[in-house]
Amino acid sequence: MKKGKEDLPRRDFMKALASSAGLALAGCGQTEPPTYGHLLRMGDLLTYKAHRLLLPEHALAREYDYGDISSVPAIGTTNPADPARSIYSAEHGPVYEKLLADEFADWKLTVEGSVLRPAAFTLAELKRLPSRTQITRHACEEGWSAICQWTGVPLRSILEAVGLQPGARYVQFHAYDDLADGIDMLDALHPQTILAYGMNGRELPLGHGAPLRLRVETQVGYKSMKFLRRIVVTEHFDDNGSQGAIQNGWSWYAGI
Amino acid sequence: MPAGDAAAGDGATPPQSSGHRAWVRLCHWTIVAGFLALAFTGVMILAVHPRLYWGEVGNDLVPALIEFPLSGNSRPADYGPATLFADVPGAPVTATRDYEHDYFFNENGWGRSLHFLAAWVLVATGLAYLLIGASTGHLWRDLLPRLRELSPSALWRDFRNHLKPQGDDSGGGPPYGLLQKLSYSVVVFVALPLMLLTGLTMAPAVTAGYPLLLDLFGGYQSARTIHFFCFVALVLFLLAHVAMVVATGFRRQIRAMTLGN
Structure with a gap:
């Protein structure tokens, strides 16, 4: 990922976008994983939210034999x-x-x-x-x-x-x-x-x-x-x- | 579309096509976009580890069921020396992958995220399609073949029909031919649900909640292998489907699936 000082205003803008998208998707604020206005990250957030909503909490992954x-x-x-x-x-x-x-x-x-x-x-x-x-x-x-x-x-x-x-x-x-x-x-x-x-x-x-x-x-x-x-x-x-x-x-x- | 015996009528004038409804057209092209994204990223993901296995375990240090020449990643011989975990012959080993900094193909960062995003699109559209299809009767009326239609002679007759030059009398839309109904039904009710379930079986958070999935498919790697062969079946369907669209008038069929008849 490209980084640099010139990207900062753009990143702030992205963050503003992201938090509004996050609000719409998650109903929460900055404490949620950001999407940076990036389509793939929105998909990731949807998967995360769906898992937290739909999957049983603290279900154990399968354990196997020696x-x-x-x-x-x-x-x-x-x-x-x-x-x-x-x-x-x-x-x-x-x-x-x-x-x-x-x-x-x-x-x-x-x-x-x-x-x-x-x-x-x-x-x-x-x-x-x-x-x-x-x-x-x-x-x-x-x-x-x-x-x-x-x-x-x-x-x-x-x-x-x-x-x-x-x-x-x-x-x-x-x-x-x-x-x-x-x-x-x-x-x-x-x-x-x-x-x-x-x-x-x-x-x-x-x-x-x-x-x-x-x-x-x-x-x-x-x-x-x-x-x-x-x-x-x-x-x-x-x-x-x-x-x-x-x-x-x-x-x-x-x-x- | 194959001409003729859609309603199992012999040599009778085929029933007039009703065209594709708007919601069917919308679902169709959304699913096309989702499927193409899934197929492309699926191949990218397979290329990162182009080996298939059966059971729960599969990696470069155990034998593969099938190996694909998809990338330069499958190089078990290029691992560092193996270390035994126990002092008995045949004990599990570990070894270090040393060629990583040299050449290793991995586009899974975006590949996986795009795969799952497209899967969401397909699941949402698929659910909408099934709900509307069930409530309007489209699924039973147009898609599912009747049991009594599925006689070997009727299937053979419809198969032979596909080999003849296709006439212009078949419209874009239902009623569909026998093999056409059968292939659409297998895609909608078997292949795509199997794709979703085997995909979910590869998700650690999902199998923690629903370990039944691992039993259903015989393990994580078995699910991955079934996922791959379902993909092969769907690509074969896509090729046959496009071939029939071309054979029965590409422009007319595309118009029927976009603008309606």
């Missing part, structure tokens, strides 16, 4: 410390390299934003919290699928530990490869939405997002962000700029 676990490719960023990869952060890549060398002994997940008690969790602290293990199907937007076992802390436990401020509506995830993305509170509080540190009974392998990744079982694969470093709870929708899905041409909601 014997169903399958082979699974590691795609996208498979090592945030590798500058040769197409997605690499000059700021966070070298930090990740050090953390990786120390087997994530100094790694911390910060949780901040619209929370009552901002906190940072080490891997050991996360592992001491009650865990959830689930064998679920990963569905990639590309069309492939795999069944894997994931072990981690329900995101809900973390959000309860830091305490949500009234008005908290979205949870944003920031990763070491400089990608950022968010989910709404309904998906964030879903019992199967976990911060996973284990995969198939082992430590989460490097290619699959070590040391900690998100699992959102009600959306396609790209929402389950890998290599987490920071979680920010927000009251308003955040498209995360050029780090987010939308400005790279992807739908923010991917339950379909």
Whole structure:
């Protein structure tokens, strides 16, 4: 997506258009996912709204047996410390390299934003919290699928530990490869939405997002962000700029 | 339109065509636009992972049922070395896709969003068509063949009719020929609903709410494979449909479906 200062007035106009379109579609205001006056984003918003209206809340994605676990490719960023990869952060890549060398002994997940008690969790602290293990199907937007076992802390436990401020509506995830993305509170509080540190009974392998990744079982694969470093709870929708899905041409909601 | 025995009359003068009603014409062209957008983006989406499977699981590290030469994406051999998840032979493996920064075709960003937008258009139009069609009797009167019409000899006769040069006596609109009714009915009542249901089976949020869909089609990848073959059937129908429009007078048929008779 093209960006630049000259686009700003146009983007403000788009936002004004979008909020009126959003109002018409959703009956809400700026706290809704924007459409930027873009036809495809209006379709995405319609799908999101229809899912929230028509689908049962917090229904569990199917869980499988241990014997169903399958082979699974590691795609996208498979090592945030590798500058040769197409997605690499000059700021966070070298930090990740050090953390990786120390087997994530100094790694911390910060949780901040619209929370009552901002906190940072080490891997050991996360592992001491009650865990959830689930064998679920990963569905990639590309069309492939795999069944894997994931072990981690329900995101809900973390959000309860830091305490949500009234008005908290979205949870944003920031990763070491400089990608950022968010989910709404309904998906964030879903019992199967976990911060996973284990995969198939082992430590989460490097290619699959070590040391900690998100699992959102009600959306396609790209929402389950890998290599987490920071979680920010927000009251308003955040498209995360050029780090987010939308400005790279992807739908923010991917339950379909 | 195939000439003749629309009302199973033998050699009798075919009944005068009543033309297409305005709501049928509007639905027809909206569905054409939606279908073309879905077909185009569907091929784009398939090209991102041009392999089909059966069951719940399918990816580059497991064997495919069918592989299409649609893009350079299907290169399982170009993965990094496989790592076993358990120390037993045949255990599931993982491997890293290393050719991503090299060449990887993926236009799914807009492809998927346009696919779903067009699907909304088709679902809305399809529902309107079924509701109006049911309330006006169009579905039963013009579309669904009568059971007693479906004798092998009548079907064979209508098939042979299609091979002859088509006369000018068939109008644009109902009554339709036997095979014509049959093919329209299969598209409206079988292929398009199957397309929608197998499409929804690929949506993680939908199958969380309605896991029955996964059982109905035998899994996520089975649904994807059925979705593809339904697409093939619909494209074959489109080709036959356009061929018959050309054979029975392209200008006249297009006029009948746009301006009415």
